Amino acid sequence: MADSKGRYGKGSVTLVDVAELAGVSLATASKAINGKSQVRAETRAKVLEAARTLSFTPNPFAKALNATRTGTIGMLTSDLDNRFVLPVLLGAEDAFGAGSMSILLCDARDDAIREQHHLKTLLAKRVDGLLVVGRTTNPRPSITDGIPVPVVYVYAPSEDPNDLSLTPDNRQAGRLAVEHLLSRGRRRIALINGEPSYSAAQDRLVGAISALDEAGLSLVGGPGLFGQWSERWGRACVQALVDTGEPFDAILCGSDQIARGALDQLRECGKAVPRDVAVMGFDNWDVLAEDARPPLTSVDMNLQDLGRAAAQKLVLAIDGAQQSELLYGKVRVVPRESTGVL
Amino acid sequence: MADSKGRYGKGSVTLVDVAELAGVSLATASKAINGKSQVRAETRAKVLEAARTLSFTPNPFAKALNATRTGTIGMLTSDLDNRFVLPVLLGAEDAFGAGSMSILLCDARDDAIREQHHLKTLLAKRVDGLLVVGRTTNPRPSITDGIPVPVVYVYAPSEDPNDLSLTPDNRQAGRLAVEHLLSRGRRRIALINGEPSYSAAQDRLVGAISALDEAGLSLVGGPGLFGQWSERWGRACVQALVDTGEPFDAILCGSDQIARGALDQLRECGKAVPRDVAVMGFDNWDVLAEDARPPLTSVDMNLQDLGRAAAQKLVLAIDGAQQSELLYGKVRVVPRESTGVL
DNA sequence: TTGTATGCGTTATCAG
DNA sequence: CTGATAACGCATACAA
Numbered sequence: 001m002a003d004s005k006g007r008y009g010k011g012s013v014t015l016v017d018v019a020e021l022a023g024v025s026l027a028t029a030s031k032a033i034n035g036k037s038q039v040r041a042e043t044r045a046k047v048l049e050a051a052r053t054l055s056f057t058p059n060p061f062a063k064a065l066n067a068t069r070t071g072t073i074g075m076l077t078s079d080l081d082n083r084f085v086l087p088v089l090l091g092a093e094d095a096f097g098a099g100s101m102s103i104l105l106c107d108a109r110d111d112a113i114r115e116q117h118h119l120k121t122l123l124a125k126r127v128d129g130l131l132v133v134g135r136t137t138n139p140r141p142s143i144t145d146g147i148p149v150p151v152v153y154v155y156a157p158s159e160d161p162n163d164l165s166l167t168p169d170n171r172q173a174g175r176l177a178v179e180h181l182l183s184r185g186r187r188r189i190a191l192i193n194g195e196p197s198y199s200a201a202q203d204r205l206v207g208a209i210s211a212l213d214e215a216g217l218s219l220v221g222g223p224g225l226f227g228q229w230s231e232r233w234g235r236a237c238v239q240a241l242v243d244t245g246e247p248f249d250a251i252l253c254g255s256d257q258i259a260r261g262a263l264d265q266l267r268e269c270g271k272a273v274p275r276d277v278a279v280m281g282f283d284n285w286d287v288l289a290e291d292a293r294p295p296l297t298s299v300d301m302n303l304q305d306l307g308r309a310a311a312q313k314l315v316l317a318i319d320g321a322q323q324s325e326l327l328y329g330k331v332r333v334v335p336r337e338s339t340g341v342l
Numbered sequence: 343m344a345d346s347k348g349r350y351g352k353g354s355v356t357l358v359d360v361a362e363l364a365g366v367s368l369a370t371a372s373k374a375i376n377g378k379s380q381v382r383a384e385t386r387a388k389v390l391e392a393a394r395t396l397s398f399t400p401n402p403f404a405k406a407l408n409a410t411r412t413g414t415i416g417m418l419t420s421d422l423d424n425r426f427v428l429p430v431l432l433g434a435e436d437a438f439g440a441g442s443m444s445i446l447l448c449d450a451r452d453d454a455i456r457e458q459h460h461l462k463t464l465l466a467k468r469v470d471g472l473l474v475v476g477r478t479t480n481p482r483p484s485i486t487d488g489i490p491v492p493v494v495y496v497y498a499p500s501e502d503p504n505d506l507s508l509t510p511d512n513r514q515a516g517r518l519a520v521e522h523l524l525s526r527g528r529r530r531i532a533l534i535n536g537e538p539s540y541s542a543a544q545d546r547l548v549g550a551i552s553a554l555d556e557a558g559l560s561l562v563g564g565p566g567l568f569g570q571w572s573e574r575w576g577r578a579c580v581q582a583l584v585d586t587g588e589p590f591d592a593i594l595c596g597s598d599q600i601a602r603g604a605l606d607q608l609r610e611c612g613k614a615v616p617r618d619v620a621v622m623g624f625d626n627w628d629v630l631a632e633d634a635r636p637p638l639t640s641v642d643m644n645l646q647d648l649g650r651a652a653a654q655k656l657v658l659a660i661d662g663a664q665q666s667e668l669l670y671g672k673v674r675v676v677p678r679e680s681t682g683v684l
Numbered sequence: 685t686t687g688t689a690t691g692c693g694t695t696a697t698c699a700g
Numbered sequence: 701c702t703g704a705t706a707a708c709g710c711a712t713a714c715a716a
Contacts, residue, residue: 014709025687030711040685057466061406062709065692070403072446072467080432083425090422093449097460102467104414105447107435118439124399125414125444231633257629264606264635287599291573293606356693367703372695380701404693407708688715693708700703 013054022050033058064126072102073314074122076115078156079135080107083285084303088133088154091307099315101128110135119143129318131310132158137167137200150317154310155303162324164317166310168301169328170200174207177252177280177299180333182211184340186250186278188220192237192262194254196226201254204282208252220248229254234261242269249277250339256281256288259296263338267293278339294337301331355396364392375400406468414444415656416464418457420498421477422449425627426645430475430496433649441657443470452477461485471660473652474500479509479542492659496652497645504666506659508652510643511670512542516549519594519622519641522675524553526682528592528620530562534579534604536596538568543596546624550594562590571596576603584611591619592681598623598630601638605680609635620681636679643673 019029024043031039032047050056064070073096077085096103104127106118122130129149134140134156142160144151150164157165181189191208194201205223212218221241227233234253238261241248251266253259259281263273271277273294281289284300306329317323361371366389373381374389392398406412415438419427438445446469448460464472471491476482476498484502486493492506499507523531533550536543547565554560563583569575576595580603583590593608595601601623605615613619615636623631626642648671659665 015711016709026710027688027712028686031686034711036712038685043685059407059709060467061403061412062692063711064403065401065407065694065709066711067692075447080428080435086422086428090449093422093447097448100463102446102448102463104444105417105435106439106444107432121442121444125402257633261633291599291603358693368694369696369703369705370701373702376695382701385701401693404708405695407693407710408695409708686716688713690711690713692710695707697706698704700701 012059013056015056015058017054018047018050018056021054022047069128069318070126071100072104072125072127073129073131073318074104074106074125074127075131075133076118076122077105077107077133078115078140079110082135084155084283085133085135087303088307088310091304091309092131092154092311093307094304095308095311095315101315103131115143119147123147123149129314131314132156133307136198137170137203138198150314152310152314152317154306157326161326164313164323164325164327166306166313166327166329168200168303168306169331170203171207171210172328173282173299173301173331174204174209175211176207176331176333177204177282178208178211180297180335180339181250181252181278181280182215184250184274184278187217188248189217189250189252190220190241190248191223191225191252192234192254192258193226194229194233194258198229200282201226204254220246229257231257231261231264234258234263235265236261238262238265238269242271251277251279253279253281256283256285256296256298259298259338260288260292263292263294263296273338274340280333280339284334289334289336292338297336297339298334299331300334302329305329354401355398357398357400359396360389360392360398363396364389411470411660412468413442414446414467414469415471415473415653415660416446416448416467416469417473417475418460418464419447419449419475420457420482421452424477426497426625427475427477429645430649430652433646433651434473434496434653435649436646437650437653437657443657445473457485461489465490471656473656474498475649478540479512479545480540492656494652494656494659496648499668503668506655506665506667506669508648508655508669508671510542510645510648511673512545513549513552514670515624515641515643515673516546516551517553518549518673518675519546519624520550520553522639522677522681523592523594523620523622524557526592526616526620529559530590531559531592531594532562532583532590533565533567533594534576534596534600535568536571536575536600540571542624543568546596562588571599573599573603573606576600576605577607578603580604580607580611584613593619593621595621595623598625598627598638598640601640601680602630602634605634605636605638615680616682622675622681626676631676631678634680639678639681640676641673642676644671647671 019026029047032044108115130151132153139159140156142158144163153165157167280297282299284298289296289298361368371389374386450457472493474495481501482498484500495507499509622639624641626640631638631640
């Protein structure tokens with residue numbers, strides 16, 4: 001806060017002012033305010049009262065000069081302009097805010113040079129810890145070496161297994177998706193995947209196949225249907241699938257966007273969803289999923305929880321709890337009409 | 343940075359260490375590093391060299407203790423979980439980053455209590471200025487009163503005309519949209535609008551009508567087509583429009599989502615786009631617009647530029663340039679196939 | 685229980 | 701040009 005004149009700096013009220021008004025010494029005022037035990041209750045009350053009437057706010061810089069903690073953490077994002085980092089950011093902000101930590105935001109625009117620069121800046125500002133948020137779930141280079149504070153990697157795990165990373169469980173996502181379709185009585189499932197360079201695409205495929213395996217089934221059209229994360233790709237694949245004449249009763253799509261394309265094309269091909277074909281996607285992007293025709297079943301990656309968990313881990317690490325592991329965030333199926341009546 | 347042992351605090355290298363190594367006094371070292379003129383070039387070189395070998399980084403808190411500036415600004419968002427604030431955030435981050443200012447991020451979750459709390463926190467951290475980012479373009483309550491630092495409002499302008507606000511020019515957006523359609527030879531234009539409680543919806547309508555007026559035209563179906571920002575609403579309106587039998591050759595949609603719904607329904611009604619009907623939306627949301635069938639013409643609100651401009655204004659204000667006005671950010675039409683061949 | 689004195693790392697003001 | 705030295709606001713060891 002500021003003084004009555006609404007200014008910082010010279011004009012603002014300091015501990016000395018509070019002490020003066022309370023009629024005690026600087027040291028006593030400090031102890032009273034910081035809840036130290038060696039001060040009479042009565043005195044403490046006086047000080048607190050004085051602090052309140054002056055609307056005293058301790059200068060964080062003077063404080064940080066002695067303390068080891070600064071109460072701020074650095075958030076280093078690779079690409080803010082990405083709808084996946086937003087929920088992570090949100091979750092982290094939520095968790096930190098609850099613990100009265102502030103977050104310093106830096107975005108690297110997916111550029112290593114900028115990342116180095118921002119890293120320097122954050123460390124210069126003496127952040128207590130670092131949260132590194134990736135652009136994809138592909139493992140990314142570690143920055144932990146030589147960094148004097150704890151680092152937690154979210155979304156994109158670190159390549160170094162000695163680091164602490166949190167990433168959504170894409171294998172489990174693939175598995176759950178298939179299990180959901182199986183539970184709806186589907187047996188001939190095709191998978192229209194996204195870009196092969198994304199480990200999310202690969203991992204979901206692995207999960208899906210293993211779930212199918214256990215049921216003695218395999219993917220209609222084969223496991224190699226990689227392409228783009230776009231509606232266009234979804235449409236093209238459905239058309240190709242129909243053209244082959246191979247029967248199928250479900251399409252698992254690598255993303256909600258792909259699923260939207262698939263839905264459109266199925267309609268044009270005269271296939272009813274979910275009667276003839278069940279369709280589901282990944283990400284549970286509400287804007288796309290809820291207004292699809294019919295509303296789209298999707299796997300929610302629980303990104304906000306992931307961000308929250310990462311923040312909590314970081315706080316723990318700052319408090320000295322050394323951890324190094326790769327943690328997988330829980331995911332869940334959100335059923336809607338596209339895979340059958342509820 | 344940290345010392346060779348990679349720690350902060352007691353272990354880290356200070357200006358004293360640098361001075362010692364360089365064989366000069368503390369004061370001289372300080373001047374040399376801060377580029378003060380009263381120091382021999384030779385001496386300066388020595389100091390700089392020493393600083394480099396020790397990888398000295400000035401302690402920002404000690405610095406801030408004397409200075410009035412802290413080099414950080416507070417960003418107070420109303421709702422991070424909103425795709426419109428992201429570009430604004432990005433632009434601001436970009437502008438601040440270029441000027442070596444850091445941004446402290448706080449999200450109020452659209453809750454006044456939380457906002458007050460975060461405001462307090464930010465001020466306690468002695469931010470040099472505040473950027474308040476709204477959730478919609480509806481004017482929002484001012485927080486400027488009693489705040490000891492400059493405040494700039496982005497996206498949602500302040501209700502107080504004495505504040506400095508930046509908001510996208512929605513009227514101009516409506517006008518440009520209509521002018522674009524007119525330039526494509528369309529004369530019978532309908533407007534499917536979003537929620538009436540959004541001033542964005544109202545302002546765009548005003549702009550559209552005035553442009554039509556000047557051409558001696560008026561909206562097909564009347565100006566009252568308010569509803570939701572959803573595909574569903576777009577579909578419903580198109581159906582209703584077709585049912586009335588009233589002829590139309592263009593549909594201006596309040597958002598890209600609405601436009602997507604409109605496109606879908608037009609196809610089902612056997613209307614070809616853009617041959618029979620031109621369609622355009624607002625926001626230029628790439629994911630929706632580029633993959634639409636056909637790709638959707640849309641008005642880009644230039645949110646990232648808006649954020650950048652706001653950041654620059656804030657820096658100016660921090661430097662003492664008092665300003666108080668409501669600035670409108672430029673918007674632009676991004677033509678795609680849905681309004682005609684290019 | 686309270687007060688005094690000192691240090692945290694830097695910048696700024698003076699002398700030299 | 702350079703170097704002591706006093707702030708800056710707070711916490712804390714130590715003395716009373």
